[in-house]
Amino acid sequence: MKITVVGAGAVGATTADNIIRRELAEEVVLLDIKEGVSEGKSLDMYQTAALLGFNTKPVGSTNDYEKTKGSDVVVITSGLPRKPGMTREELIGINAGIVKGVTENILKYSPDAIIIVVSNPMDTMTYLALKESGIAKEKLIGMGGALDSARFKTYLALAMNVSPLDIHGMVIGGHGDTTMIPLTRLATYNGLPVSNFLSTDELEKVAADTMVGGATLTKLIGTSAWYAPGAATLLLVESIVRDQKRIVPCSVYLEGEYGQNDICMGVPVVLGRKGWEKIIPLELTDSEKAAFEKSAEAVRSMNGALNL
Ligand SMILES: NC(=O)c1ccc[n+]([C@@H]2O[C@H](COP(=O)([O-])OP(=O)(O)OC[C@H]3O[C@@H](n4cnc5c(N)ncnc54)[C@H](O)[C@@H]3O)[C@@H](O)[C@H]2O)c1
Ligand SMILES: O=C(O)C[C@H](O)C(=O)O
Numbered sequence: 001m002k003i004t005v006v007g008a009g010a011v012g013a014t015t016a017d018n019i020i021r022r023e024l025a026e027e028v029v030l031l032d033i034k035e036g037v038s039e040g041k042s043l044d045m046y047q048t049a050a051l052l053g054f055n056t057k058p059v060g061s062t063n064d065y066e067k068t069k070g071s072d073v074v075v076i077t078s079g080l081p082r083k084p085g086m087t088r089e090e091l092i093g094i095n096a097g098i099v100k101g102v103t104e105n106i107l108k109y110s111p112d113a114i115i116i117v118v119s120n121p122m123d124t125m126t127y128l129a130l131k132e133s134g135i136a137k138e139k140l141i142g143m144g145g146a147l148d149s150a151r152f153k154t155y156l157a158l159a160m161n162v163s164p165l166d167i168h169g170m171v172i173g174g175h176g177d178t179t180m181i182p183l184t185r186l187a188t189y190n191g192l193p194v195s196n197f198l199s200t201d202e203l204e205k206v207a208a209d210t211m212v213g214g215a216t217l218t219k220l221i222g223t224s225a226w227y228a229p230g231a232a233t234l235l236l237v238e239s240i241v242r243d244q245k246r247i248v249p250c251s252v253y254l255e256g257e258y259g260q261n262d263i264c265m266g267v268p269v270v271l272g273r274k275g276w277e278k279i280i281p282l283e284l285t286d287s288e289k290a291a292f293e294k295s296a297e298a299v300r301s302m303n304g305a306l307n308l
Contacts, residue, residue: 001025004071006102007078008032011118013041014230015075020056024241029068031061071110073237078102079119081224088120089302095119096128103129114139114275116236122175124302126251126264131308137253138275144175145249145266147232151213152182155206160197166190170249172266173295177215181291182207239271252276260296
């Protein structure tokens with residue numbers, strides 16, 4: 001197994017570090033355009049092998065795609081992160097060119113790779129990568145819902161003063177401050193509805209905090225987050241590599257599912273060795289359906305800016 005992570009910045013390096021610690025591949029290539037950075041970070045990571053006990057070898061590459069040849073899974077994190085006060089959508093101008101170029105280069109050397117897109121605005125970047133590459137839709141997966149769902153569970157656990165491990169819940173829709181849809185109605189505390197434990201006002205606050213989860217961290221840190229994004233990306237990579245068939249909300253190409261066509265946005269999918277293997281249908285209420293429709297309109301209008 002060979003995995004490539006493009007972009008050796010905060011999210012890319014954290015993702016690569018998580019992957020090597022879990023020994024998900026023999027080799028993990030970390031590629032960046034900045035001279036020496038990916039080589040340096042890879043060597044730094046490898047120097048933890050003797051301390052932490054793993055055998056996966058990280059390899060750095062300054063924009064040399066030959067080194068990525070034959071990758072089974074590729075994670076694209078290259079691109080600008082937002083600054084406080086910005087939306088993810090404002091990154092489209094620069095990141096679209098980066099994601100398009102990276103996808104082309106990756107496919108030259110790894111035509112069969114499963115590609116996970118992290119760069120923002122993620123739903124639109126996933127759509128762009130799919131349209132530009134023409135690869136099978138099952139092999140193109142946008143990471144957003146895994147992260148948003150982890151934040152949702154964290155805010156629920158904090159409000160209930162319980163372990164996040166005992167909380168189940170999903171966020172679907174677009175990965176944007178106003179487009180994501182925390183499914184509060186379906187969230188549980190070990191099978192019990194969270195509404196048994198929190199008031200409507202408390203649940204509304206959890207949902208609102210979840211939706212601006214990324215913006216909150218960006219304001220605190222001065223750039224966007226990387227620990228939870230790197231862990232959420234690991235969840236996708238691990239389910240694919242180990243064929244775990246986990247159900248994870250991911251941005252995938254919809255052809256009629258959830259009433260949408262020709263768009264990538266977050267829905268629960270089963271992740272396995274072939275990529276996303278199945279979309280899980282959910283019985284949404286009328287207001288959840290309306291929120292999904294509104295979210296799709298916003299994502300679609302962003303896709304329109306790509307002029308494909
Ligand atoms: N989908 C999500 O849930 C999620 C979560 C966190 C961050 N993000 C997004 O991920 C992206 C990366 O965030 P970050 O915090 O790691 O940023 P960062 O600035 O720390 O790292 C980005 C890296 O990409 C590299 N890069 C730029 N152009 C490149 C190219 N053409 N080829 C290879 N590398 C290139 C840069 O040199 C830099 O090292 C941003 O767009 C951010 O918004 C998405
Ligand atoms: O908030 C951001 O811009 C980065 C990422 O999409 C996140 O949710 O952490």
